[in-house]
Amino acid sequence: AAAATADAATAAATAAATTAATEATDLAQSSSSAAADLIASLASAEERAAAAEAEVAAARTAAESSSGELGAKVTQLTAALAAAEETAAAAAEEAAAAAAAAG
Numbered sequence: 001a002a003a004a005t006a007d008a009a010t011a012a013a014t015a016a017a018t019t020a021a022t023e024a025t026d027l028a029q030s031s032s033s034a035a036a037d038l039i040a041s042l043a044s045a046e047e048r049a050a051a052a053e054a055e056v057a058a059a060r061t062a063a064e065s066s067s068g069e070l071g072a073k074v075t076q077l078t079a080a081l082a083a084a085e086e087t088a089a090a091a092a093e094e095a096a097a098a099a100a101a102a103g
Helices: 002-102
Strands: none
Touching: none
16 A cells, blocks of 8 residues: 555656646747747847938938038028129229219
């Protein structure tokens, strides 16, 4: 009877150990899968962040280029305005000289 009890206890312990090992293996595989999913998700997020940074850099470059072009146009218009003012001043001087000569 003692041998039968020992055999039963051994069988029960073996079954419990087997069940625990199976559950631990399942948990490890599940955790491994979750970790792989997390790593893939992080990689994807890093790729999206890099793409966003590239878009920001491109937008900044375009804005700086536009700003430079706008600055060049303002410089051209300022020069044209100054030339027009000089021409108007010269014309006014000529008109005054003509009026004085006719005078």
